[in-house]
Amino acid sequence: MIRPGLTFKLSILLACIGVLASGATGYYAYRANRTMLVKEAAHSLLTSTELLGQRFSESIDDVGADALVLASLPSSAEIASTDDGSRANPSRERLAQVYSSFMIHHAEYLQIRLISRAHYGLELIRFDRDADGLMRVEGGNLQEKGQFPYVFEPLAFSPGRIYTSPMSVNHEYGAHAAQGKPTLRVGTPVANAQGAVVGVVVIDVDLAGLLKRLQSDLPSDYQVYLANEWGDFLVHPDTSKTFGFDRGRRVLMQDSFAVTKPLFEQKESEVLVNGLARPRQAQGQVLAFMRRPFGASGGNRFIVIGLGKPLEDVLSGAHLLGGSIIRMVLISSVLALFLAILFARALTKPLHILAYAATHLFAEHAMETLPLKRTDEIGVLARCFDRLRREIRSQMDALHVKQRELVHLATHDVLTGLPNRMLFMEKLERAIQEATRRREGLAVLFVDLDRFKQINDQFGHSVGDKVLVAVARRLKQVLHSADVVARLGGDEFIVLIEGPRSAEAAPGIASRIMDTLNEEIVMDGQSMTVGASIGISQFPDDSGTAEELLLNADAAMYAAKSGGRCAYLRYHDVLEARRGEQVQRVEAVHAQAGEGATEGHEAEPTA
Structure with missing residues (x-):
């Protein structure tokens, strides 16, 4: 019986070591990758939760700002003080148009109402949203709302304060599209010139529509949770669990997710949990919850916002990595066996040389040590490796040349060689950042050739292209x-x-550009003058962004062109001219109104 030799045993030993090492490394990498993916998902969820909560607060603040705008209108105080809604009132109709415009521009608004302090909280102006769109409620359909908290509580506020109601389902009679919908009411008092509160402006917000808009840019696999300060679900992936208190069956967030209890006890402001580390508390999910203050008038009120993502989706990348690791382990095992055999056959030295050359692919001193003169397989491998290295270097050099050409073509105008719009906007944005850091200014000149179209039409496009090249050369000079x-x-x-x-x-510079472009250009024996109109915009006076600076310079150029070609205008001067025209129009309207009033007073005694 022939026993295995040392070569065979050494080969088997080294192969087993290689297989175990690659398997352990693969397993560790897989577990570490799973943990990393879950942590990254939790961090992303927390960031998204913070952003969603911030957007929600900002949206409520925007609604409050709209209510303040409507309440601060002088006509709102006048109508709330003197009108009872029974007679035709032109001032009320004009104010109603303003309220209507707010409804038109805010699809999440279900109702906007002006409610008087007198007449038991009578609605004077009311717009509802129904299935057909915007609807105005008038006359006998106006209701008395003095018994509702969103009326009598804001009436007790000082002017400028905002009232935010609890989030609830709207069950008011005649609410049209708002009937049965989760609603948030925002109100503010209306004060007269003496500071006395004479009414209240109330805006009903479609809570579901508002949240849908706020979470529109979240990934589709995110699950949104929202609860009030008592833990009642207001938003849940399972709609049967929302607004349970309205149906006599309360479903609380702290019961469904025990980790959120510290949020409602106000011991913590945010909570992260995942089903990988705590499967009982977040089965099959990664969850992030955050407590945010809610409402300026409710004292210690808050909401809890949460986002969840299925753990399976989070770990999908880890599963792909696991398959790759298995393939890598198999390949590594085969390679380990092969290297072990080579080592056993005293081929370690040339293999080390090849390994060193592989890790220093483009180092000439590494290539000099290759056993190129050997006639066996090692020599063939060395020569093939050398040819491969040379071919890769040659292809990489050619690729770099092509890449530089493509970059130049992508960022420069083919005809004139000047930077194109994309490269210019990058330079302009960097210049704005640098000017902001140094607290300096910059200027953008928009140059439009005045007679280029005539030159193209008269002499042809080939001459027009030469003219553009000449213009570019003159501009650079x-x-x-x-x-x-x-x-x-x-x-x-x-x-x-x-x-x-x-x-x-x-x-x-604009003047020099116009002077040089007003000089004659001789092309193919033909003399021609191009001319130019120029608009100037400046940073930071005219705008703080690259796009707006370009648009403002364009607008100034068109103003210069419309006022007479071969001229330049600054955007600041264009704005001043527009303001002057508006003042003249307003003064003319006032003068006409004064003349009409004078004629009315003179005709009154005769009547």
């Missing part, structure tokens, strides 16, 4: 080396001037 000029497209160019000199230098 006029500008400072630090300035940036780009072609947006067609006959439009854009110039960026940076630094403290931008505010004073921009008009002078």
Whole structure:
């Protein structure tokens, strides 16, 4: 009986070590990846929960701001003080149009009402939303609401305070589309000139619609939970568990998720839990909950917002990694056996040389040690490796050249060689950041050629292309080396001037540009003059963003072109001109109204 030799035993030993090492590493990597994915998902959920809570608070604040705007209208106080809703009132109709516009522009508003303090809280202006859209309630259909908390509580407030009602299901009679919907009411008192509260403005918000809008950009597999300060579910993936107190069966968040109890006891402000570490408390889920204050008038009121994600979705990447690890372990096992055999056959040295060369692929000194002169398989492998290295280097060099060409083509205008719009906007955004950091300004000049279309039509597109090249060359000659000029497209160019000199230098540069473009250009024996109209916008006076600076410069250019070509205008001057025109129109309207009133007074004695 022939016993296995040392070579065989050493090969088996090294192969087993390699298999065990790769298997243990794969298993550890799989477990570590699962933990990392769950932690990342929990952190992402917490961030999304914070963002959702912030958006919810900001949305409620926006509703309160709208209520303050309506309450601060002088006509609101006048109508709440003097009107009883029984007679036609032109002032009430004009005010009703304002209320209607708020309903039109806020789809989540179910009702907007102006309620008088007198007449038992009579509704004077009321707009409802029904199945057909916006609906105004008038005349005998107006109701007395003085007995409701959202009326008598805001009436006790000082002007400017905001009342926020508890979130509940609307069961009021005649509420139209709001009937049976989860509703949040926001109100504020209406005060007259003496500061006395004469009424209240109440806005009913569709809570479900508001939350749907706020969570519209959340991933589709996120589950949203919302509870009031007592723990009653207001939002739950299972709608049968929401607003249980309205149906006589309370479903509490702290009962469904025990980890949220510290939130309702106000011992903690946020809670994270996952089904991987605590399967009993979050079965098959990753959950994040956060407590946020709610309502400015309710004292210690708050809501609890939560987001959940199925653990299976979170670990889907880990499952894919597990399959890859199994394949890697199998490959590593085969490789370990192969290396063990090679080691046993005294081939360790050339293999080390090849390994060193592989880890220093482009190092010339590593290639010099390769056993290229050997005639066996090691020599063949070494020569193939050397050829492969040379081919890879050659292809990489060619690839880098192509990449640089593609980058240049993607960021520069093919005809003029100037930066295109994409590259210019990147430079402009970086310039804005730098100017903000240094507290400096910059200017954007929008240059539009005045007679380029006539040149194209008269001499053809080939001549037009040569003219554009000549214009680009002249612009670069006029500008400072630090300035940036780009072609947006067609006959439009854009110039960026940076630094403290931008505010004073921009008009002078615009004048030099117009002068150089008003000089004759000779193309193919034909003399022509291009001319240009220029609009100037400045940072930070005209705008703080790249897009708005470009749009404002464009607007100033069009104003310059409409006022007469071959001119430049600053956007600030355009705004001043528009304000002057508005003041003149208002003064003309006032003058006409005064003349009409004078004629009425003169005709009254005759009647």
